[in-house]
Amino acid sequence: MHARPSFRWLIAAFTIVALAASAVTASAAEPIRLGAFLAVTGKGAFLGDPEKKTLETYVEKVNGEGGVLGRKVELIVYDTGSEAKEALTFVKRLIEQDKVDAIIGGTSTGETMAVIREVEAAAVPFISLAGGAEIVEPVKKWVFKTPHTDRLAVEKLFTDMKARGLTKIGILSGPGGFDKSCRTNAMALAPAKGLAIVADETHGAGDTDMTPQLTRIKGAPGLQAFLYCGFGAPTSIVAKNVRQIGLGVPHYQTHGSASMSFIQGAEGAAEGVRLPAAALLVVDQLPADHPQKAVATAYRDAYTERYKEPISTFGGHAYDGLFIVLEAIKRAGGTDKAKVRDEIEKTNRFIGADGIFTMSPTDHLGLDTASFVMVEVKDGTWLLLN
Amino acid sequence: MSADFLQFLFSGITQGACYALVGLGFSIIYNASQVINFAQGEFVMIAGMAAVALIDAGAPFVLALAAGVALTVVVGVALEKFAIEPARNASVVTLIIITIGASIFLRGAAELLGGRGFRSMPAFSGNEPIVIGGAALLPQSLWVLGVTVVIIFALGRFFNSTMHGKAMLATAYNPVMAQLMGINTRLVLSLSFALAALLGGIAGVLIAPLSLTYSTVGVMLGLKGFCAAILGGLGKPMGAIAGGLLVGVSEAMTAGYLSSAYKDAVAFVIILVVLVVLPGGLFGGRSVERV
Numbered sequence: 001m002h003a004r005p006s007f008r009w010l011i012a013a014f015t016i017v018a019l020a021a022s023a024v025t026a027s028a029a030e031p032i033r034l035g036a037f038l039a040v041t042g043k044g045a046f047l048g049d050p051e052k053k054t055l056e057t058y059v060e061k062v063n064g065e066g067g068v069l070g071r072k073v074e075l076i077v078y079d080t081g082s083e084a085k086e087a088l089t090f091v092k093r094l095i096e097q098d099k100v101d102a103i104i105g106g107t108s109t110g111e112t113m114a115v116i117r118e119v120e121a122a123a124v125p126f127i128s129l130a131g132g133a134e135i136v137e138p139v140k141k142w143v144f145k146t147p148h149t150d151r152l153a154v155e156k157l158f159t160d161m162k163a164r165g166l167t168k169i170g171i172l173s174g175p176g177g178f179d180k181s182c183r184t185n186a187m188a189l190a191p192a193k194g195l196a197i198v199a200d201e202t203h204g205a206g207d208t209d210m211t212p213q214l215t216r217i218k219g220a221p222g223l224q225a226f227l228y229c230g231f232g233a234p235t236s237i238v239a240k241n242v243r244q245i246g247l248g249v250p251h252y253q254t255h256g257s258a259s260m261s262f263i264q265g266a267e268g269a270a271e272g273v274r275l276p277a278a279a280l281l282v283v284d285q286l287p288a289d290h291p292q293k294a295v296a297t298a299y300r301d302a303y304t305e306r307y308k309e310p311i312s313t314f315g316g317h318a319y320d321g322l323f324i325v326l327e328a329i330k331r332a333g334g335t336d337k338a339k340v341r342d343e344i345e346k347t348n349r350f351i352g353a354d355g356i357f358t359m360s361p362t363d364h365l366g367l368d369t370a371s372f373v374m375v376e377v378k379d380g381t382w383l384l385l386n
Numbered sequence: 387m388s389a390d391f392l393q394f395l396f397s398g399i400t401q402g403a404c405y406a407l408v409g410l411g412f413s414i415i416y417n418a419s420q421v422i423n424f425a426q427g428e429f430v431m432i433a434g435m436a437a438v439a440l441i442d443a444g445a446p447f448v449l450a451l452a453a454g455v456a457l458t459v460v461v462g463v464a465l466e467k468f469a470i471e472p473a474r475n476a477s478v479v480t481l482i483i484i485t486i487g488a489s490i491f492l493r494g495a496a497e498l499l500g501g502r503g504f505r506s507m508p509a510f511s512g513n514e515p516i517v518i519g520g521a522a523l524l525p526q527s528l529w530v531l532g533v534t535v536v537i538i539f540a541l542g543r544f545f546n547s548t549m550h551g552k553a554m555l556a557t558a559y560n561p562v563m564a565q566l567m568g569i570n571t572r573l574v575l576s577l578s579f580a581l582a583a584l585l586g587g588i589a590g591v592l593i594a595p596l597s598l599t600y601s602t603v604g605v606m607l608g609l610k611g612f613c614a615a616i617l618g619g620l621g622k623p624m625g626a627i628a629g630g631l632l633v634g635v636s637e638a639m640t641a642g643y644l645s646s647a648y649k650d651a652v653a654f655v656i657i658l659v660v661l662v663v664l665p666g667g668l669f670g671g672r673s674v675e676r677v
Contacts, residue, residue, distance in 0.1 A: 043502075045502050046502050046503065201641075201646045202646045202647050203641075203646060203649075204606075204649060204650045205606060206602075206603070206605060206606025206607065207606070208401070208404070208593065208596055208597030208598075208603075208607075209397050209400065209401055209596065209597075209638075211393060211394075211396075211397045211522075212393070212394050212397050212398075212638045212639075212641035212642040212646070213641055213642075213646045215390050215393045215394065215642060216390075216641075216642060216646070219390065232504060232600075233504040233597075233598040233600055233603070236504070236506060236598055237596075237597070237598060240513070240596075243513070243515075244513075244515045244522050244524055245393065245515075245522050246515075246522060259503075261503045261504055261505070264505070264506065265504055265505060265506040265598050266506070267506050267508065267509075267513060268513070269513070
């Protein structure tokens with residue numbers, strides 16, 4: 001008799017606890033699940049590492065502010081080790097096991113292209129962080145991307161050359177996918193822009209001296225400007241070789257050279273080199289009325305505060321991808337995949353780190369050449385050109 | 387036109403000297419053990435990366451270079467002690483595979499310790515090009531060429547006039563007989579790795595201002611150095627030097643006069659042709675296969 005009421009109490013207490021717990025799990029069971037597959041290690045790590053850090057920083061921040069539509073955001077990141085074949089495995093896992101609402105990733109064009117068929121078949125909104133134009137051309141229903149394409153970079157460069165009255169261009173390109181894509185775009189765009197390619201040279205993987213190619217370019221009739229399409233250590237070697245042989249014409253490189261290692265590696269030979277870059281690179285020099293000033297500054301501060309390392313423009317791709325998806329989920333009022341996809345496609349004047357995105361059924365990138373700024377190397381750092 | 391030719395020649399000889407230094411390392415280890423050491427390119431990388439890291443940390447320039455080379459020698463000896471020697475009874479092919487594994491390990495370790503970016507080392511005597519006959523030559527190229535010449539003479543003396551050098555040559559000719567004559571062939575093996583690492587390390591700090599330095603810089607240099615060694619005749623130090631210069635100059639001339647797209651291909655075609663005509667390489671002589 002004595003024990004009965006307390007037993008009842010026990011049941012009541014248990015029920016309350018159970019109910020409370022189920023209430024908690026009910027709201028926690030509905031997080032927005034975002035999947036990411038990135039080249040955090042391997043040869044693409046200098047891209048994938050800041051992308052991962054950016055996603056983690058901002059998912060934490062969004063959750064700290066109460067999440068999206070009152071739901072927490074859960075981020076699942078897999079490291080592809082820069083291998084395209086790993087990318088496909090992880091994307092299958094994201095879709096089938098983790099049942100994510102949207103996928104961000106594919107640090108390189110290779111990793112992205114490897115998963116497109118899977119993503120299209122599973123009908124999951126997918127935002128790639130890779131450069132290649134072929135990701136969104138032709139348009140694929142579920143596939144979007146945030147980084148500038150090489151074509152936009154070349155267009156921006158050619159516009160600058162044209163404005164300076166430089167119409168006879170010599171090109172040197174390396175062996176990588178990025179290098180070749182840049183060269184192909186340059187060849188294709190030159191006639192329309194009224195430019196002539198008067199020299200077209202290449203160099204091999206691991207080459208440490210390009211003076212023979214540059215000597216040939218120097219000898220090309222009427223040469224007025226020089227463009228190097230490449231990435232990594234060769235960008236600095238080319239700058240040094242250009243100084244060595246005294247090429248004597250304006251020197252252009254691409255956004256592939258937009259890192260301090262290029263300037264430092266060239267040991268002064270990078271002075272005067274012009275290239276197109278994301279506004280993020282020169283965030284402090286942006287005029288106060290520049291539309292990206294506030295976004296870029298906030299991103300730079302948030303990233304450097306958390307990781308105590310300088311930002312790279314690559315992390316900005318992930319920032320844009322994350323918020324384009326989250327904004328679309330907000331507008332769609334939920335995570336219904338078809339609705340989210342439609343809303344991503346309706347992204348209109350989203351101000352991101354890479355530029356101002358306006359997507360459409362025929363444009364799944366949504367950037368134009370205005371998203372690039374031209375910079376010149378001056379006194380060992382970047383100078384924003386008007 | 388002759389200014390262009392000179393420019394191509396300067397480029398080719400400088401590159402060729404780099405390949406020759408790497409090729410020499412291949413030949414020395416091959417002589418002592420019949421092993422092709424595919425970590426030879428990594429020796430170049432280690433010296434460059436270590437020296438640059440020390441310079442960045444504020445070490446005096448010359449000391450940083452010496453420490454980079456010294457570290458490379460330590461790594462070379464460690465590679466022999468801990469990876470090659472324990473497996474010395476295995477076949478030569480197994481040992482070669484071990485060196486491939488070691489090269490991947492060294493690249494990974496360098497990436498972990500030294501980061502994934504690329505860095506430059508200041509040139510020894512500035513970057514102001516010297517103009518000769520209308521062609522521009524960097525002072526660093528003169529350093530590369532000068533040191534290569536010094537190394538050729540030093541190696542010649544070492545092999546012909548010192549006991550250790552003669553012991554290495556004897557081991558190369560006939561390891562069993564050398565052992566019977568009282569030569570410590572295991573010591574010779576260690577010595578050959580130390581010497582190969584020393585050459586790789588010297589090449590590494592000499593090339594770093596030209597090639598910059600990063601964890602995979604040794605891959606292509608190693609391959610070209612291997613071509614140089616094969617072309618000249620494996621195990622023939624003078625052959626590696628001639629082979630290196632031939633590959634370097636032919637690459638530069640192809641890039642300059644023919645097309646840069648064929649540059650690498652021409653080097654390999656020359657190797658094919660030479661090996662078909664002279665299977666032992668340029669300096670290999672007509673070796674008779676004993677059955």
